[in-house]
Amino acid sequence: MIGSIAMGIVLAATLMGMTLYTLVARGRTEYLTAARISTHVAIWAMFIGAGTLLYFIFNYRFDINYVYEHSSRELSKPLLFASFYASQEGSFMLWALFTAIVAIFLIPYAQRQRYEAPVMAVYLAVFAFLAIMLVAKSPFESIYSAHPGEAPAGFIPQDGKGLNPSLENLWIVIHPPMLFLGFTLLAVPFAFAIAGLLRRDYQGWVTTSLPWTLGAAMVLGFAIMLGGFWAYETLGWGGYWAWDPVENASLLPWLITIAGVHTMLTQKKTGGLMKTNIGMTLLAYSLVLYASFLTRSGVLGEASVHSFADPGNLAFTLLVSALVVFIGFSLVTFIIRWRDMNARGGDYKILSRETGLSIGSAVLGASALVVFIGTSAPLVSKKVDTSFYGNLHIPIAISLMLVNALTMLLKWKQTGIREMVRKGAISFVLSLLVGAILFMSGLRDLDYLAIAVAATFALIVNIEIMAKLMKSRIGFSFEGGRGSMKPRLWSAFKWSFSLGFLGLIIASKGDYYKYGDLIVAYGPFWIGFLAIVVLAFTLIGYPRFKFDKRFVGTYIAHAGMALFILGVIASARYEKKQYGTLPQGEPVTAFGGDYTVTYSHHEFSEPENYHFVLDIKDRDGNVEQARPLLFWTAFNNHTEPIRNPGILKYASKDLYFTIVGIDQKGGIPEDSLTKGQSIAAFGGAANIKFDEFDFSQEERAKMMSQQPFRVKANVEVIDAKDPNAKPIPLELSVTRNLKTGEAKEEDVKVPGTSYHLRLSELRPNLEDRSKSKIIIKMLDDANPPPPVKEVLTVEAFVKPYINFVWAGILIVVVGFGFSVTRRRREALTAIEKAEKAYEKILTLRAASDESKEPIASKVHHEKNQPILKKKKRT
Amino acid sequence: MKKKHIIALAVALLFIGIAAFALVDNKIDYADFASAQGTGKRVQVSGEWQKDLPTKYDEQSRVFTFSMKDHKGNVMPVRYVGIRPNNFEIAPQVVCVGKVEGGVFQVTDIQTKCPSRYEGAAPKS
Numbered sequence: 001m002i003g004s005i006a007m008g009i010v011l012a013a014t015l016m017g018m019t020l021y022t023l024v025a026r027g028r029t030e031y032l033t034a035a036r037i038s039t040h041v042a043i044w045a046m047f048i049g050a051g052t053l054l055y056f057i058f059n060y061r062f063d064i065n066y067v068y069e070h071s072s073r074e075l076s077k078p079l080l081f082a083s084f085y086a087s088q089e090g091s092f093m094l095w096a097l098f099t100a101i102v103a104i105f106l107i108p109y110a111q112r113q114r115y116e117a118p119v120m121a122v123y124l125a126v127f128a129f130l131a132i133m134l135v136a137k138s139p140f141e142s143i144y145s146a147h148p149g150e151a152p153a154g155f156i157p158q159d160g161k162g163l164n165p166s167l168e169n170l171w172i173v174i175h176p177p178m179l180f181l182g183f184t185l186l187a188v189p190f191a192f193a194i195a196g197l198l199r200r201d202y203q204g205w206v207t208t209s210l211p212w213t214l215g216a217a218m219v220l221g222f223a224i225m226l227g228g229f230w231a232y233e234t235l236g237w238g239g240y241w242a243w244d245p246v247e248n249a250s251l252l253p254w255l256i257t258i259a260g261v262h263t264m265l266t267q268k269k270t271g272g273l274m275k276t277n278i279g280m281t282l283l284a285y286s287l288v289l290y291a292s293f294l295t296r297s298g299v300l301g302e303a304s305v306h307s308f309a310d311p312g313n314l315a316f317t318l319l320v321s322a323l324v325v326f327i328g329f330s331l332v333t334f335i336i337r338w339r340d341m342n343a344r345g346g347d348y349k350i351l352s353r354e355t356g357l358s359i360g361s362a363v364l365g366a367s368a369l370v371v372f373i374g375t376s377a378p379l380v381s382k383k384v385d386t387s388f389y390g391n392l393h394i395p396i397a398i399s400l401m402l403v404n405a406l407t408m409l410l411k412w413k414q415t416g417i418r419e420m421v422r423k424g425a426i427s428f429v430l431s432l433l434v435g436a437i438l439f440m441s442g443l444r445d446l447d448y449l450a451i452a453v454a455a456t457f458a459l460i461v462n463i464e465i466m467a468k469l470m471k472s473r474i475g476f477s478f479e480g481g482r483g484s485m486k487p488r489l490w491s492a493f494k495w496s497f498s499l500g501f502l503g504l505i506i507a508s509k510g511d512y513y514k515y516g517d518l519i520v521a522y523g524p525f526w527i528g529f530l531a532i533v534v535l536a537f538t539l540i541g542y543p544r545f546k547f548d549k550r551f552v553g554t555y556i557a558h559a560g561m562a563l564f565i566l567g568v569i570a571s572a573r574y575e576k577k578q579y580g581t582l583p584q585g586e587p588v589t590a591f592g593g594d595y596t597v598t599y600s601h602h603e604f605s606e607p608e609n610y611h612f613v614l615d616i617k618d619r620d621g622n623v624e625q626a627r628p629l630l631f632w633t634a635f636n637n638h639t640e641p642i643r644n645p646g647i648l649k650y651a652s653k654d655l656y657f658t659i660v661g662i663d664q665k666g667g668i669p670e671d672s673l674t675k676g677q678s679i680a681a682f683g684g685a686a687n688i689k690f691d692e693f694d695f696s697q698e699e700r701a702k703m704m705s706q707q708p709f710r711v712k713a714n715v716e717v718i719d720a721k722d723p724n725a726k727p728i729p730l731e732l733s734v735t736r737n738l739k740t741g742e743a744k745e746e747d748v749k750v751p752g753t754s755y756h757l758r759l760s761e762l763r764p765n766l767e768d769r770s771k772s773k774i775i776i777k778m779l780d781d782a783n784p785p786p787p788v789k790e791v792l793t794v795e796a797f798v799k800p801y802i803n804f805v806w807a808g809i810l811i812v813v814v815g816f817g818f819s820v821t822r823r824r825r826e827a828l829t830a831i832e833k834a835e836k837a838y839e840k841i842l843t844l845r846a847a848s849d850e851s852k853e854p855i856a857s858k859v860h861h862e863k864n865q866p867i868l869k870k871k872k873r874t
Numbered sequence: 875m876k877k878k879h880i881i882a883l884a885v886a887l888l889f890i891g892i893a894a895f896a897l898v899d900n901k902i903d904y905a906d907f908a909s910a911q912g913t914g915k916r917v918q919v920s921g922e923w924q925k926d927l928p929t930k931y932d933e934q935s936r937v938f939t940f941s942m943k944d945h946k947g948n949v950m951p952v953r954y955v956g957i958r959p960n961n962f963e964i965a966p967q968v969v970c971v972g973k974v975e976g977g978v979f980q981v982t983d984i985q986t987k988c989p990s991r992y993e994g995a996a997p998k999s
Contacts, residue, residue: 383903384901385901392893660957
């Protein structure tokens with residue numbers, strides 16, 4: 001009830017705020033306060049709504065349909081939190097919640113940038129769209145109104161259905177929120193672009209929105225990587241990216257945003273590419289909406305495993321209308337302003353950094369185009385093979401890396417070809433050398449070689465420039481003696497924390513599930529260490545680390561990208577895959593003798609988890625354990641297990657094991673016999689023939705009433721070696737108890753031999769008695785059966801340099817972080833400068849023409865008006 | 875038109891040409907058994923698993939065989955080499971990609987559609 005009301009208020013307040021801000025933007029500044037109040041009402045109502053849903057989830061309110069469908073009592077606290085956004089309604093809720101949170105930071109920023117009214121008007125329109133979705137498909141619907149007729153009013157189920165178990169792990173708590181935060185942040189540059197268009201400020205908005213664009217790209221990129229990592233760590237198919245439409249849908253806006261970042265930088269330097277930048281920014285957000293449409297409307301039903309189910313007509317219509325309204329509005333505004341946007345200084349020399357940036361953007365655009373085509377194919381009843389993406393990304397990756405390396409060697413405006421060659425020659429020769437070494441070591445695929453050389457080139461160039469930049473900007477100094485305490489304590493903490501974290505990673509060998517135990521075990525030592533460091537730093541002095549990170553962001557990000565691409569191709573090209581059958585306790589060699597794998601035992605844990613412990617011995621005799629997991633759950637009615645891989649992490653590679661199946665080998669040999677059939681047994685020493693079974697009416701009645709019942713079967717055993725031997729008739733029997741599942745098999749010795757027979761099961765054929773079967777067990781005292789053994793079938797991978805993939809992206813994210821800080825500072829300086837210049841004009845004007853209308857009122861009037869054409873930057 | 879525009883246009887056209895070629899080469903049509911018969915093309919067929927017809931998974935060779943009924947009601951045996959897909963038993967619908975060869979649908983990719991599906995991860999990547 002409270003939740004639904006809150007959602008209603010959010011919708012009303014966002015629409016109200018949007019209208020009021022629009023009025024303010026058109027000069028009716030008296031509504032500014034009201035507009036801000038509306039926005040804050042929307043924000044707070046959103047918090048209340050989200051809080052209510054969270055409250056329902058944590059209090060197991062299964063009378064709320066959403067909670068019933070996606071949560072359950074057995075979920076741990078973090079997973080309960082995750083069930084908040086487990087499905088359509090909740091994920092819109094999360095998205096809207098982030099929109100509200102980001103608004104809190106956006107309002108003061110936009111206000112500072114003199115952009116509040118138009119930006120907030122657009123941003124609130126986005127917020128309103130989310131609110132409409134939440135009102136139309138409310139997560140607060142009760143179970144009786146969701147299932148009319150099935151559940152009586154007031155009915156509260158004991159437990160909910162729970163989450164899909166293959167998703168139940170750490171990453172569901174991190175990945176989706178990251179993704180939605182990225183989507184939310186992309187709305188900000190979108191709002192700035194529209195506002196810039198409306199104000200005819202085609203230059204200033206770029207500087208203003210750049211930190212947000214970079215921030216969105218950072219968060220979204222990180223989120224996409226987390227998704228890949230999640231798939232790799234838990235799904236067990238050995239990969240991290242499958243070009244699934246849902247994955248692609250999140251990649252598309254990211255690619256366009258990244259492309260946009262590069263052209264925005266070009267515009268900042270040269271003033272050109274105005275239309276491109278506005279277009280890119282509008283496109284990036286349109287693609288966010290397109291992605292939501294694809295994944296939530298049910299159109300991908302057949303093409304993707306993990307798109308949402310069909311949400312119903314209303315939601316579909318709303319999604320389509322949102323797509324039409326936002327894209328339509330963007331397009332119309334863009335076209336109206338087309339003639340007005342005359343690029344200034346758009347002509348730049350071929351051999352300059354800005355040209356390189358533009359080409360880089362174009363290549364990224366090409367990548368986006370490929371992904372777009374492949375992802376949209378299901379809309380026209382087609383699908384593309386994943387090789388489509390792979391093949392086309394070979395030329396893309398090569399050109400991207402080459403363009404990156406060459407561009408970094410160029411200066412803004414113009415560079416002579418000789419200078420470029422001089423700067424890049426060594427790096428290029430080095431990367432060719434790497435290529436040659438790879439060729440010598442047996443790499444003959446031209447595409448892999450080309451990508452490897454190009455990526456190495458980019459990596460070296462970026463690292464080289466980074467090193468040069470850092471030379472003067474990084475350094476240590478030692479602050480001895482006595483002085484203020486604060487920097488000492490802070491420094492002591494930073495050093496101890498960094499060392500401790502490093503130790504944690506090394507000690508756990510990358511297995512983050514061990515962090516908890518390690519922290520508990522070594523935490524006290526760390527505290528002791530911290531105390532010593534604090535003491536030493538206070539008494540003796542402390543090392544000071546100087547790091548000017550302003551200009552390195554770019555190079556860090558690009559070096560990370562190059563590393564990522566190297567990781568992708570190395571882990572793909574040098575991957576080894578093998579299936580293995582592992583009888584318990586028997587060492588089996590794998591990967592050409594590089595490893596010996598022994599299935600040792602399995603460990604059971606609550607509720608139904610089986611860890612299969614594999615001992616992996618390498619050539620040097622070191623033994624490590626991999627622990628792939630199988631678990632059963634009620635989610636799929638215990639029909640089959642869910643798999644999680646066991647991964648052994650090394651610095652240069654991963655060993656990856658997934659269980660394909662378990663079987664049993666050995667034990668007492670069994671065979672089945674149809675009536676009248678004769679089979680060879682005991683290694684051909686005897687023949688056994690099944691004559692007739694005896695399952696009397698009386699015993700049948702016992703079976704019906706769940707009492708123990710006895711079944712008999714008559715067989716004949718003939719010595720196969722002696723042609724004159726007479727058949728020996730035997731009566732076998734088994735007593736079964738259906739209640740307890742017990743079966744008592746009578747052991748019958750074949751006279752004059754060392755053989756025993758047991759009846760294990762009778763499978764009567766009710767339609768045709770002559771087709772009835774029995775299953776018998778055959779024992780030989782002289783030749784005891786091999787012990788029962790579990791046999792595990794596993795799929796094993798060696799994944800070399802997979803860590804480059806993760807490390808590469810993390811480095812990219814760090815680089816983006818530095819760039820966000822730098823561009824934010826620039827945006828703030830730019831507005832300060834512009835304000836000063838404007839004030840100067842005002843005073844000058846006030847001094848020169850007193851005769852015209854009083855300036856003071858004009859100032860007031862223009863506070864939120866397009867007064868500021870920011871100074872063109874050089 | 876300046877020279878660089880012409881170069882850019884040429885490169886773009888070249889790339890679009892390559893992309894179009896790759897698209898034709900790699901596309902997989904949605905089809906049914908009747909229309910896929912004898913074409914030898916890779917197609918996607920969705921349908922239902924026939925529970926009462928023989929279904930077998932051999933853990934040694936990892937060959938998974940079962941029968942599937944497409945939306946036109948034709949039934950065909952399906953052969954797949956690989957890990958048995960998750961949630962196969964409870965999936966009301968199975969989506970397979972492969973070629974029809976000699977009366978058997980030789981499949982390289984199976985997806986199962988569960989009643990509750992992979993609802994969990996939002997747009998998961």
